[in-house]
Amino acid sequence: MTPDAPPPSPPPERHFLEMAFANRSFVIGAIITILVAAMALLSFLWTPYDITHLVVADRMKGLSLAHPLGTDHLGRDILSMIMIGARNSIAVAIVAVGIGMGVGVPLGTWAAARGGLIDEILMRFNDLVFAFPALLSAIMITAIFGPGAINAIIAIGIFNVPVFARVARAGALSIWPREYILAARAAGKSKALITIEHILPNIAALLLVQGTIQFALGILAEAGLSYLGLGAQPPMPSWGRMLFEAQTRMMIAPHLAVFPGLAIVITVLGLNLLGDGLRDLLDPRLRRER
Amino acid sequence: MLAFLAKRIAIGLVTLVVASAVVFLVLEIVPGDPALLMLGMNAQPEALAALREEMGLNQPVLLRYFGWIAGMALGDFGNSYTYSSPVLELIGERVLVSLPLALISLFLSTAIALPVGIFAASRRGKPADTISMGAAQIGVAIPNFWFALILIYLFAVWLRLVPAGGFPGWDAGLWAGFKALLLPAIALALPQAAILARVTRSAMLEVLGEDYIRTARAKGMPRRIVLWHHALRNALIPVLTILGLQFAFLLAGTIIIENVFYLPGLGRLIFQAITQRDLIVVEGVVMLLVATVIAVNILVDIGYAIVDPRLRTRR
Numbered sequence: 001m002t003p004d005a006p007p008p009s010p011p012p013e014r015h016f017l018e019m020a021f022a023n024r025s026f027v028i029g030a031i032i033t034i035l036v037a038a039m040a041l042l043s044f045l046w047t048p049y050d051i052t053h054l055v056v057a058d059r060m061k062g063l064s065l066a067h068p069l070g071t072d073h074l075g076r077d078i079l080s081m082i083m084i085g086a087r088n089s090i091a092v093a094i095v096a097v098g099i100g101m102g103v104g105v106p107l108g109t110w111a112a113a114r115g116g117l118i119d120e121i122l123m124r125f126n127d128l129v130f131a132f133p134a135l136l137s138a139i140m141i142t143a144i145f146g147p148g149a150i151n152a153i154i155a156i157g158i159f160n161v162p163v164f165a166r167v168a169r170a171g172a173l174s175i176w177p178r179e180y181i182l183a184a185r186a187a188g189k190s191k192a193l194i195t196i197e198h199i200l201p202n203i204a205a206l207l208l209v210q211g212t213i214q215f216a217l218g219i220l221a222e223a224g225l226s227y228l229g230l231g232a233q234p235p236m237p238s239w240g241r242m243l244f245e246a247q248t249r250m251m252i253a254p255h256l257a258v259f260p261g262l263a264i265v266i267t268v269l270g271l272n273l274l275g276d277g278l279r280d281l282l283d284p285r286l287r288r289e290r
Numbered sequence: 291m292l293a294f295l296a297k298r299i300a301i302g303l304v305t306l307v308v309a310s311a312v313v314f315l316v317l318e319i320v321p322g323d324p325a326l327l328m329l330g331m332n333a334q335p336e337a338l339a340a341l342r343e344e345m346g347l348n349q350p351v352l353l354r355y356f357g358w359i360a361g362m363a364l365g366d367f368g369n370s371y372t373y374s375s376p377v378l379e380l381i382g383e384r385v386l387v388s389l390p391l392a393l394i395s396l397f398l399s400t401a402i403a404l405p406v407g408i409f410a411a412s413r414r415g416k417p418a419d420t421i422s423m424g425a426a427q428i429g430v431a432i433p434n435f436w437f438a439l440i441l442i443y444l445f446a447v448w449l450r451l452v453p454a455g456g457f458p459g460w461d462a463g464l465w466a467g468f469k470a471l472l473l474p475a476i477a478l479a480l481p482q483a484a485i486l487a488r489v490t491r492s493a494m495l496e497v498l499g500e501d502y503i504r505t506a507r508a509k510g511m512p513r514r515i516v517l518w519h520h521a522l523r524n525a526l527i528p529v530l531t532i533l534g535l536q537f538a539f540l541l542a543g544t545i546i547i548e549n550v551f552y553l554p555g556l557g558r559l560i561f562q563a564i565t566q567r568d569l570i571v572v573e574g575v576v577m578l579l580v581a582t583v584i585a586v587n588i589l590v591d592i593g594y595a596i597v598d599p600r601l602r603t604r605r
Contacts, residue, residue: 131583133542140316143564143572261436268431
């Protein structure tokens with residue numbers, strides 16, 4: 001060994017972080033997402049005002065130092081409502097993505113491992129679920145069980161299942177012909193074990209990117225459902241419902257409709273940018289194209 | 291081509307039958323007694339018995355199911371409990387609002403998205419590309435009903451150019467009807483256009499990297515002809531896929547947008563039917579929407595075969 005040997009190459013993690021910080025979409029998306037999540041977490045400990053406390057004398061006030069985003073028709077502070085509403089949006093979207101992944105990924109990887117008839121049946125099942133947009137399932141569920149946040153979660157979750165099944169299946173199908181899979185099979189490993197040990201880690205990046213996209217879509221869907229009154233019920237504040245309540249008062253207080261909408265746009269924009277950035281970082285094929 | 295068509299339609303029909311079983315299961319079996327659900331706990335026993343009789347709840351489940359789909363196949367969707375008129379008649383009136391709304395917004399979103407996507411792809415990496423794709427990124431994040439509220443505020447409340455909501459009916463003249471549908475159609479079209487523009491751009495970029503494009507340019511063919519004639523046709527396949535998928539979202543979107551603008555369309559009909567627990571109307575409209583989504587997907591597949599002749603034989 002000579003003292004002037006070339007320095008060892010940086011560990012891959014550092015390399016990845018460097019690339020991540022150079023990716024504009026990823027950085028902006030991550031910052032926005034972290035801020036929104038922090039706002040939702042903060043609301044558990046502190047909000048500027050107590051939103052269960054109605055001050056009718058203060059209703060529909062414009063922007064001021066005391067109420068930076070104004071107050072609503074019941075005198076509640078809009079900033080506090082938006083902070084607590086973030087919890088609802090995030091919770092619904094996370095659980096809906098969890099349902100989609102929890103059911104869709106096993107189905108998709110199973111179909112890819114088995115092929116043949118099971119694969120065909122699964123793909124037809126996907127077509128079937130795609131024929132029911134989340135809103136339509138939500139409407140059917142609400143017609144029977146009445147409105148509520150849980151029903152919104154189930155409806156959006158059901159719609160996520162075929163999305164993840166498709167992504168997992170396509171990803172798994174591209175891994176199965178690889179040589180190390182052949183080696184694992186020759187070593188006598190079962191298809192289930194190969195799926196867990198080799199397929200899943202290799203498609204995790206794909207699933208993460210899709211998860212971010214579905215998270216953003218879930219927030220939009222939840223807002224739509226609660227705007228129609230099919231989501232979270234009062235007194236739980238939700239961004240969609242705040243917009244519904246703002247609509248009839250728009251002539252007198254347009255600011256009521258501005259901020260909950262901006263909250264949705266910024267959150268969804270942040271998640272989409274994060275998803276785009278992650279895809280660039282995790283998909284080497286796309287990285288080279290840039 | 292004929293065999294391909296036949297197979298595609300057969301798959302569509304099977305999907306439709308399974309979908310009808312799902313709808314029947316959710317709306318007629320899960321509630322236990324749909325008549326009781328519709329009339330509520332305090333229903334008069336006579337009214338309950340009459341509704342059970344009318345809905346055929348005294349018959350075996352399988353017979354009820356087959357009676358239901360046979361009826362729909364023959365154009366009998368049952369009678370609405372709250373409107374006391376045939377569901378098909380209600381649907382017929384509402385389709386005249388929802389279908390034009392969906393078609394106008396589909397036209398608007400395609401008319402905006404294709405040129406923007408192609409333009410951005412042809413100016414890849416230049417400011418025009420960055421600006422238009424940045425705008426598309428924001429457009430994707432805007433909920434259509436919030437955009438609708440902003441449009442109402444700007445164009446109806448502030449500028450007073452169009453009505454803030456409601457529908458005068460086509461009897462009031464084509465222009466009056468169109469004016470009432472214009473803002474809702476724009477609100478529906480924007481997020482769709484943003485997604486479509488992004489897909490068009492990336493599909494075009496993929497195609498523009500192909501060898502035959504370089505060959506065509508090397509032959510001295512004008513850039514414009516290569517772009518519009520050679521590249522666009524090949525880029526259309528992913529664009530068509532997204533258009534087909536978007537149609538389902540467009541139908542769901544009409545449910546929200548019709549409620550924002552108080553338009554008497556299918557979306558408002560199904561929404562009011564839920565609040566009144568009129569399950570017969572809910573069933574009918576859901577089946578109609580599901581059938582439409584399936585039919586559109588078949589049309590998209592036929593569209594693939596027309597755009598790309600290779601796909602006709604491959605299947």
